Amino acid sequence: MGVYKEYICLFLWISGGLLIPGMSQNREDKDLVLGIPEEKFAHPLYLVGQKTDSAFYYSRIFTPVCDDSVCNLVKLDVYWNLAGKYLSFDTVPGFPLTKNDHQLFVTRDYEKLHSILQDEYSVLSRIEKNELVQTNKPEKQDGVDGYSGATAKELKQDVVEGASFSSFTLWNLVNGDVREIIRKNTIKQYLPKIEQQLLKSHDSDMVLLALKNWNKEDYCSRFDVILELIKRGDALVNFYILKNLQGDILRDKSNQQSIKNIMPQLDEYTRAFIKKYVDTK
Amino acid sequence: MKKILIGLLSIVLFSCQSGEEIKSLLIEAESFDEKGGWSVDPQFVEQMGSPYLIAHGMGSQVEDASTSFMIEEKGTYHVWVRTKDWAPGNWEAPGQFKVSVNHMELSTILGTREEWGWQYAGNIKLEKGTNTLGLIDLTGFNGRCDAIYLSQHKKEPEQDNAKMVQWRQKLRNESSNSSDKKEYDLVITGGGLAGCAAAIAAAEQGLKTALIHDRPVLGGNASNEIRVHTLGIYGHFERILKMIDTEHYPNGSPKAAQEDEKRLKNIQKYKNIDLYLDWRAHNANSNDNYISHVDARHNQTGERIRFKAPYFVDCTGDGWIGYWAGAERMYGRESSDTYDEHWEQHGELWSPEKADNFVMGSSLLWRSHKVDSTYVFPEVPWAMDVVGGYAAKEGSWKWEYSDNDLHQVDDAEQIRDHMLKAIYGSFYNEKQKAGNDSLSLEWVGFLLGKRESYRLVGDHVYNFNDVKNNVAFRDSVVVEERAVDVHFQQYLEKAHKPDFLSEALFYRSGRYYVPYRSLYSKNINNLFMAGRCFSCTHLGLGGPRVMLTTGQMGAAVGYAASICKKYNVKPREVYEKYLDEYMALVLSSDKHK
Numbered sequence: 057m058g059v060y061k062e063y064i065c066l067f068l069w070i071s072g073g074l075l076i077p078g079m080s081q082n083r084e085d086k087d088l089v090l091g092i093p094e095e096k097f098a099h100p101l102y103l104v105g106q107k108t109d110s111a112f113y114y115s116r117i118f119t120p121v122c123d124d125s126v127c128n129l130v131k132l133d134v135y136w137n138l139a140g141k142y143l144s145f146d147t148v149p150g151f152p153l154t155k156n157d158h159q160l161f162v163t164r165d166y167e168k169l170h171s172i173l174q175d176e177y178s179v180l181s182r183i184e185k186n187e188l189v190q191t192n193k194p195e196k197q198d199g200v201d202g203y204s205g206a207t208a209k210e211l212k213q214d215v216v217e218g219a220s221f222s223s224f225t226l227w228n229l230v231n232g233d234v235r236e237i238i239r240k241n242t243i244k245q246y247l248p249k250i251e252q253q254l255l256k257s258h259d260s261d262m263v264l265l266a267l268k269n270w271n272k273e274d275y276c277s278r279f280d281v282i283l284e285l286i287k288r289g290d291a292l293v294n295f296y297i298l299k300n301l302q303g304d305i306l307r308d309k310s311n312q313q314s315i316k317n318i319m320p321q322l323d324e325y326t327r328a329f330i331k332k333y334v335d336t337k
Numbered sequence: 338m339k340k341i342l343i344g345l346l347s348i349v350l351f352s353c354q355s356g357e358e359i360k361s362l363l364i365e366a367e368s369f370d371e372k373g374g375w376s377v378d379p380q381f382v383e384q385m386g387s388p389y390l391i392a393h394g395m396g397s398q399v400e401d402a403s404t405s406f407m408i409e410e411k412g413t414y415h416v417w418v419r420t421k422d423w424a425p426g427n428w429e430a431p432g433q434f435k436v437s438v439n440h441m442e443l444s445t446i447l448g449t450r451e452e453w454g455w456q457y458a459g460n461i462k463l464e465k466g467t468n469t470l471g472l473i474d475l476t477g478f479n480g481r482c483d484a485i486y487l488s489q490h491k492k493e494p495e496q497d498n499a500k501m502v503q504w505r506q507k508l509r510n511e512s513s514n515s516s517d518k519k520e521y522d523l524v525i526t527g528g529g530l531a532g533c534a535a536a537i538a539a540a541e542q543g544l545k546t547a548l549i550h551d552r553p554v555l556g557g558n559a560s561n562e563i564r565v566h567t568l569g570i571y572g573h574f575e576r577i578l579k580m581i582d583t584e585h586y587p588n589g590s591p592k593a594a595q596e597d598e599k600r601l602k603n604i605q606k607y608k609n610i611d612l613y614l615d616w617r618a619h620n621a622n623s624n625d626n627y628i629s630h631v632d633a634r635h636n637q638t639g640e641r642i643r644f645k646a647p648y649f650v651d652c653t654g655d656g657w658i659g660y661w662a663g664a665e666r667m668y669g670r671e672s673s674d675t676y677d678e679h680w681e682q683h684g685e686l687w688s689p690e691k692a693d694n695f696v697m698g699s700s701l702l703w704r705s706h707k708v709d710s711t712y713v714f715p716e717v718p719w720a721m722d723v724v725g726g727y728a729a730k731e732g733s734w735k736w737e738y739s740d741n742d743l744h745q746v747d748d749a750e751q752i753r754d755h756m757l758k759a760i761y762g763s764f765y766n767e768k769q770k771a772g773n774d775s776l777s778l779e780w781v782g783f784l785l786g787k788r789e790s791y792r793l794v795g796d797h798v799y800n801f802n803d804v805k806n807n808v809a810f811r812d813s814v815v816v817e818e819r820a821v822d823v824h825f826q827q828y829l830e831k832a833h834k835p836d837f838l839s840e841a842l843f844y845r846s847g848r849y850y851v852p853y854r855s856l857y858s859k860n861i862n863n864l865f866m867a868g869r870c871f872s873c874t875h876l877g878l879g880g881p882r883v884m885l886t887t888g889q890m891g892a893a894v895g896y897a898a899s900i901c902k903k904y905n906v907k908p909r910e911v912y913e914k915y916l917d918e919y920m921a922l923v924l925s926s927d928k929h930k
């Protein structure tokens with residue numbers, strides 16, 4: 057939730073879309089990540105402000121949204137964090153979003169779209185496009201251990217009403233392969249500023265992206281950073297760190313002592329968690 | 338089909354301990370003549386030693402259980418009860434009960450000791466002849482009684498779990514060998530969708546087949562006891578799978594009962610399937626990498642049977658037969674480079690850099706409804722640490738528990754109990770909301786719905802790359818197209834979430850195929866496996882673990898066994914020597930009668 061906390065309070069409403077301040081100004085300081093459209097993500101993608109403390113990715117996507125018969129062109133500015141997590145979108149002047157029946161999106165629809173795109177684990181990740189229109193299922197389903205056959209009724213909360221194809225297309229574009237492209241690029245660009253931003257983030261995904269670049273020596277030489285991370289009590293990050301804190305690093309007496317020292321500052325959950333892996337007696 | 342009828346005898350087990358002339362008696366709770374509202378729970382036999390009776394009343398006391406027993410020598414008897422407080426802490430134990438002898442209640446409240454063990458209940462004078470024993474539930478919250486021990490000598494019974502098996506056998510005058518021996522062409526253990534489909538396919542090909550299942554109803558996770566609906570596609574086995582599948586009702590629906598009836602009726606049609614319901618396999622003997630027999634015990638009467646056959650199928654979900662026979666097996670999430678299964682999209686959550694035990698968890702489904710009158714639900718202080726302020730009125734697949742330090746087999750009882758706390762606590766919180774006076778618990782499962790535990794290793798280990806690359810094998814016997822999903826606990830990402838809720842990650846891949854080589858053991862020469870315990874990685878299980886797919890595996894194995902029998906060959910040789918014939922049989926399955 058960290059990233060959301062960092063940004064959500066800053067959202068401004070501009071032309072019905074959502075814009076993070078700084079993003080528009082910063083766009084000059086941008087590096088093209090993906091110039092040549094490729095199969096996985098056919099839109100130019102930029103890393104913006106990579107030498108600043110608040111780098112992010114940006115793309116102006118231009119895509120047809122089609123139902124069975126009609127196609128509609130959608131143009132939208134989309135922003136992601138360094139780990140490829142969707143942050144927000146902004147409409148492009150002259151390209152307001154419309155519904156299946158050509159009605160314009162109203163503020164409520166933009167808000168709904170934003171929250172749909174934020175849901176990384178949306179139903180839209182697992183259904184096929186043709187399932188958007190299925191209506192003949194007798195009862196509500198709830199099996200994800202296999203989500204097969206969605207009903208239009210059931211999908212209601214997962215799409216903008218009257219714009220199910222746009223919701224589906226945009227969700228898959230924004231949360232699809234681009235995420236992998238971004239993550240790989242962040243790792244490739246691994247500048248000190250970028251690492252700082254990743255490690256400072258309260259989003260476990262961002263922190264893990266940084267830690268994946270660390271080797272055993274880094275864990276030893278930067279043990280103070282590790283301790284700071286542990287103190288935050290992020291379960292996924294701590295689990296990852298503790299799996300990597302094996303052998304030599306933990307046999308080191310001063311490291312052991314450092315862990316013991318921070319124990320009182322940790323929440324109960326993290327303490328219990330650490331005790332499972334580290335002898336803190 | 339031959340129905341195996343077991344008369345419910347009251348078990349009278351007397352032992353004169355050597356020289357001392359001490360009269361003592363062990364009564365297994367699961368053997369009680371009348372169970373009343375108590376249920377037999379055989380899920381944790383390998384961990385705590387026996388099936389036991391559980392008072393699963395969802396907060397309302399269940400009816401008493403009772404049994405008669407014979408006393409050979411009158412005298413004063415000390416009474417011990419093997420039990421466990423399943424939620425110890427600074428509160429009254431949730432699962433309390435008492436014992437009555439000849440309708441006189443012993444005053445001690447039982448179910449209050451931590452960990453499984455004997456609790457002293459008091460002493461009582463008994464006359465020679467028939468006496469009665471009763472279990473009186475006091476709380477409705479899952480009190481549990483494994484056995485009752487009466488002795489003229491006030492010496493605590495055996496507490497050591499390791500010695501308990503022999504101690505019990507000695508007291509029951511039971512040898513470890515089964516007196517009854519049966520011979521079959523194929524012995525299948527585990528009657529989930531995989532086991533049922535295997536039995537039908539084998540029987541249709543003329544094999545004399547035994548299906549051993551440790552519950553009174555077939556279906557495993559699809560049964561009315563767990564209530565998961567079947568998903569996936571039928572592949573080559575539509576005709577067979579339609580005999581045992583379910584409709585698409587919501588998970589937790591009581592409609593599962595009708596499907597149980599359908600499944601049972603359809604299996605009973607086959608004269609050459611002997612169905613052993615409520616029998617639990619407890620051993621598989623192997624010599625020189627061949628299984629000679631599987632031993633099973635009736636959950637309630639304790640009767641034993643030895644099953645001999647040239648071929649065996651493990652459909653237990655947990656790979657029990659493989660384990661006892663010494664088959665290679667796997668557990669946990671493989672490191673991402675072991676099978677090159679990394680997917681940058683979801684990083685650590687998808688596939689960890691370093692292997693761990695954060696497998697997909699187990700679940701209890703549940704639901705509530707509004708009734709006509711006010712429904713009082715008691716306070717559940719022992720559940721509040723688990724739920725905090727979380728409130729809910731029904732469960733879903735997301736109610737799932739996994740922890741890196743808890744094993745889905747060894748710690749299964751703790752996992753189940755954690756889910757019970759999660760359900761009762763969340764429901765209690767929901768009840769505190771305005772307008773919920775008449776909200777009542779309709780159904781709560783007590784048998785764990787498992788997703789992942791041990792997988793047996795075959796000649797091919799099915800993995801994410803097989804899915805991603807849509808590999809069409811020469812021996813593709815199973816086909817699936819549902820998106821692959823693996824789960825993780827929500828709190829890993831969102832600290833404020835309770836630890837019993839999960840989330841799913843999906844990978845859409847189009848059609849993918851499971852080869853026959855993932856359905857027989859690599860090192861045990863006459864062992865097949867089908868269902869959750871087939872040969873796969875953690876991620877390989879992500880797609881094909883749903884029940885029509887595991888059913889397809891079962892059917893494929895049933896056919897393979899018929900080829901094995903025809904040529905008197907090992908499962909591996911079906912692939913090596915008779916693949917064309919076998920594939921023709923599989924592909925024409927829907928045309929067979």
Ligand SMILES: Cc1cc2nc3c(=O)[nH]c(=O)nc-3n(C[C@H](O)[C@H](O)[C@H](O)COP(=O)(O)OP(=O)(O)OC[C@H]3O[C@@H](n4cnc5c(N)ncnc54)[C@H](O)[C@@H]3O)c2cc1C
Nearest residue numbers: 199201527529530531551557558568618786868869883884
């Ligand atoms: C909450 C939940 C939701 C799910 N959602 C879906 C869904 O919507 N659709 C879907 O298709 N799948 C779903 N799944 C997955 C699916 O139910 C499992 O993967 C299923 O277990 C696969 O079937 P199986 O036959 O391999 O095993 P099981 O159904 O587990 O059957 C194995 C049986 O063997 C018995 N057994 C074990 N040991 C012994 C022994 N020693 N002797 C005798 N018998 C023994 C067990 O009692 C068990 O009933 C879900 C799972 C869960 C837990």
